[in-house]
Amino acid sequence: MWAKWLLAGLASGRVTTTYPRHRERELPKYRVHSVPVMNRPCSDFGCAECAEACPTDAITIVQERGRDAVRLDVAACIACGRCVDRCPDGVFAWPEAIDRAEASRERLISTEEATTHDG
Amino acid sequence: METVDWVAPARLAPTLPWQGWRMDARRDGVEDMVADVAQGLVSGRTELLYYGFAPGDDLDDRADREAAGKRDRGATGDRDAPAERGDGRSRELLAVTCDHSQREVLWRFGRCEAGQSGFPSLAAHFKGVLWTEREMWEKTGCTPVGHPDLRPIMHPEECLPDPVARGAGTFHLPLGPVRADVSESGFFLFDTLGEQIMHMQPQLFYKHRDIESLARGMSPEDALLLAERISGTSTVAHATAFCRAAEQALGCGSSREIEMERVLFGEMERLYNHVHDFSQLASATGMTVAQAQLARAKEELLRLNAQVTGSRYLRGAVALGRSASVDWAAGAARLAAELPAIDRRVRHFLELLQNTPTFVDRLRPTGIVEEEWAKGYGTVGPVARACGLAVDVRSDCLSHLYESTGHACMTAEDAFGDALSRFRVRVREWGVSLDIVTKLLPLLGASSSVDAGSPHAAGRGIGVAESPRGRVGHVLFCDGGKVVSWGIRAASAWNWPVFGLATANGNIQTDFPIIDASFALSYAGLDR
């Protein structure tokens, strides 16, 4: 029996990768995966398409330092992808991998200017 | 919002999944209703699809209710009992039962008198709702009178179970909520005597999101997104049950083509879940080669899901009142090309496992669920079928949806009710699911949508689906095109209460990972 297991194990060869040196680029191929990030500033807060489309109010248009900003709270996000699909400006995008970890609740909230640590 | 009489027949539209079934509704006084439902369940004549409160004026303002709940707990400082709130609000119990011999689904509404702060406990007769009534009590303060084990259940941060076994040599071992691997959060309190487990109490609700309340006021399309996220590994089952309920409530129904796709997605979901469970069992028994190889097969299935539908966990595949946005010409070809190789490898490792004495010996007779418990607690899915009970909505209620493919309910041949029987049920189901997928592939392709129904109608609906863990039931009340009330009954909600019993049924501490893996319970499904 044990010989069979040994052979069965060896027969498959190696199928894993050497993370993080070699990362699987699987996710970007698919439509839905992790929570989105904001990868560029929004040029037209008036449209508010993202805030209207978001089913869980994870996206809101807020006032920050005296001007409008798009606020994304990924703790409330259910990764439906509507913001990625609907924003005419391409502000929202899917990250390449699911490896985001934050140490505090506040860090899960990003506004348009504070997006540099994402992705 | 004006009061709607939900019992009226006009509130219920006949839909395709329930073809050939009669739907009826009745309102009685709560005592008569509970007595009747209990009698049907105990005699085995009926099966309970859903149990909870019907929408009433106490459910309209969630913020108000939450504030009241906080005040009550804060003011009394009493963690053991939510304050009584028999405040004159009208309240109705709802039990949806189905009678297979009569092919009838019955909505039983039980009216509590105004000011009545309690209702007769159904759990006193039918143990399957022990946890449900604890939750109902904690949420509303309405007492299930006669409940045999009334304790808080929903706030583990405030109240954890107490040990039961006492005396010389007994030891109390708390485990969780954070555990090895990427398990969901759950707390287990073991009372042990040496290695022997004397008693085990699970405590969940670490991931309670109150999804049912979050959906109130949402459009069914948005609520469907929440339904998909109740439990990631049962995305399709919950989405399907929700859509079937919503389509009945909105009066739009579905079509053969739509249902055929849902059946296919449901079986794709079962395939990757069962392989995952095989892999977890192999891990629990130290069979590392099988664990790794089966985990690899699961990953291949997830990638296949993503290639066909765009989502590894099949999110977005089930849509309300229309076919999936899937290119079936390419999708079916890919599935037909890749599934046989995965199947060959999985069967090879399952064969090896079943011929390895160290694996089989560890599973038999571990974590036995007595047939009497399986019946008394209304268990579902592979856990029930491993006890020889032919419980499967695919053959009970929805058989006509499987006409073109056939479906056989797979019970265990030996019906021992232990981890090995559960493993063998899943092995047999692997073959059945693959067969259904293979037969459906050539039939797909015709896209279909149904008339959206009247957007302003008030209606109710019930939807069921067989998830990899068993029957999922959703009850939905809609008014003006918005969700008024939603009730979710995940498969694991039926199986969790027997898990502790099976764990303490003559097992030792090191059996626990095996029992855990063989039950394959979802925490998020119960917590929701």
Ligand code: SF4
């Ligand atoms: S949808 Fe895009 S462009 Fe419109 S407000 Fe949102 S981020 Fe700005």
Ligand code: SF4
């Ligand atoms: S993915 Fe969906 S839930 Fe998340 S922020 Fe975008 S719209 Fe909102």
